Amino acid sequence: MTRIIYFILSFFIMIGVTFAHHGNEKYAYSKNYAYKIGDKKNDNAYQFEFDLQTNELSKLVEEQLKDKKTGLVSYILFENNKILVDQNRKSKYRGPYPSHSVGKSLVSLVNGYAMCGGYINHTVFDRIDYPTVKGTLYENQKLIHLLNMQAGDDEIIGDRIGIWDSKITKNKQSVNTIPIKTAMKRYFKGVDGLEPGKYFNYSAMTTNVIMNYVIYKTGDDWNKLLHKIFVKDAKVAKRVYFHKTLRKDKTGNRKSGEYGRYSFYADRYDYVRIANMIMNHWKNDTCVGKYLKTMYENRVDRQYDEYSKFNGNHRSAQTYGGQFLWDAIGLEDRPILMMDGAWGQQVVIDFDNNRIITAHSTDRHYDYHKLIYVPLGYKVKPKKCGERDSMGRVIECPNTAK
Numbered sequence: 001m002t003r004i005i006y007f008i009l010s011f012f013i014m015i016g017v018t019f020a021h022h023g024n025e026k027y028a029y030s031k032n033y034a035y036k037i038g039d040k041k042n043d044n045a046y047q048f049e050f051d052l053q054t055n056e057l058s059k060l061v062e063e064q065l066k067d068k069k070t071g072l073v074s075y076i077l078f079e080n081n082k083i084l085v086d087q088n089r090k091s092k093y094r095g096p097y098p099s100h101s102v103g104k105s106l107v108s109l110v111n112g113y114a115m116c117g118g119y120i121n122h123t124v125f126d127r128i129d130y131p132t133v134k135g136t137l138y139e140n141q142k143l144i145h146l147l148n149m150q151a152g153d154d155e156i157i158g159d160r161i162g163i164w165d166s167k168i169t170k171n172k173q174s175v176n177t178i179p180i181k182t183a184m185k186r187y188f189k190g191v192d193g194l195e196p197g198k199y200f201n202y203s204a205m206t207t208n209v210i211m212n213y214v215i216y217k218t219g220d221d222w223n224k225l226l227h228k229i230f231v232k233d234a235k236v237a238k239r240v241y242f243h244k245t246l247r248k249d250k251t252g253n254r255k256s257g258e259y260g261r262y263s264f265y266a267d268r269y270d271y272v273r274i275a276n277m278i279m280n281h282w283k284n285d286t287c288v289g290k291y292l293k294t295m296y297e298n299r300v301d302r303q304y305d306e307y308s309k310f311n312g313n314h315r316s317a318q319t320y321g322g323q324f325l326w327d328a329i330g331l332e333d334r335p336i337l338m339m340d341g342a343w344g345q346q347v348v349i350d351f352d353n354n355r356i357i358t359a360h361s362t363d364r365h366y367d368y369h370k371l372i373y374v375p376l377g378y379k380v381k382p383k384k385c386g387e388r389d390s391m392g393r394v395i396e397c398p399n400t401a402k
Helices: 002-018 056-066 102-116 143-147 180-188 204-233 268-284 287-297 368-376
Strands: 032-037 072-079 082-088 240-247 260-266 317-321 324-328 336-341 345-350 355-361
Touching: 032 204, 032 260, 056 072, 056 082, 056 368, 072 268, 072 368, 102 143, 102 204, 102 260, 102 268, 102 287, 102 336, 102 345, 143 204, 180 204, 204 240, 204 260, 204 268, 260 268, 268 287, 268 345, 268 355, 287 317, 287 324, 345 368, 355 368
Parallel strands: none
Antiparallel strands: 032 240, 072 082, 072 355, 240 260, 317 324, 324 336, 336 345, 345 355
């Protein structure tokens, strides 16, 4: 009997060790209803030029893909309108690739389009007019505070005080599978938040408020707006999707209503097409480009104790503006827009160098530093006292007092 108990305990300890530090989420694309954007094939898709390189980077990518422990399944380097590195392997992602929190940034893009299209007739510095959030801490919030994750919802949801950006702190329920009207009534009605615009709190609810506000403001034109962004302007080759907060196993498919959820799915090449569209908006100073620059100019300190250039865009970026990550350690000399999704999804746009990098993964164990940072031109620079080191710690000055 003792041996049996020992065996059972050893088995579960072994499982804990084997799967420790792995976020490997089960691929769950089909569990939720979605907003379907575009046709299965777009005859007017943006056509890439290829100038594939064989160099240290391409060889490293190949090595990382062969080692399945890294989790890496796709890597693309796009520079000066040409794809220079393009490698992938088969994985559990049999259809479109998930974005996870990269989708938060794409919600901001949709918001910018809605503002430029006249659906939202106020600036990002004005307060939202959204009946669904009446009587909650989100009522009459300034849009910029929502975009910058400073809504004051820290004590209810988010990673500043809570455990995960999408889960309610007290019961761990995910707001990504609860329609916004239900979530507001159940968790936020009559609840006071902290002072908006003061603390950075990475919260999925904040993004879903923005998305559903746009759905409310666009009305019957919601799907039309999505079509313009992704099909007409980005010229995606295949259908892309935003999930709804409706699960197929729990709720019937409702065709109307505010069911927006930031989770986004697209073909690996279409992420590059979308990023290229963003870069063109920025460089041509269009209305959407000006919106993106406003996000950059009004970015806020993420208030983290430590940053790291070795563990993804989410930990390397020191500032946040408009649902985008900015100011990666050692790369603060120019505007680089960064997006990050759970388990290693990365989209990086280096505007000054016409460079885009995308990486998709089932786990965050690939060499982020060499695959993302080094291609962006990162070089180790000698640090002076008073500056931050690679982990974000301030280097102490020597005591010169006599």
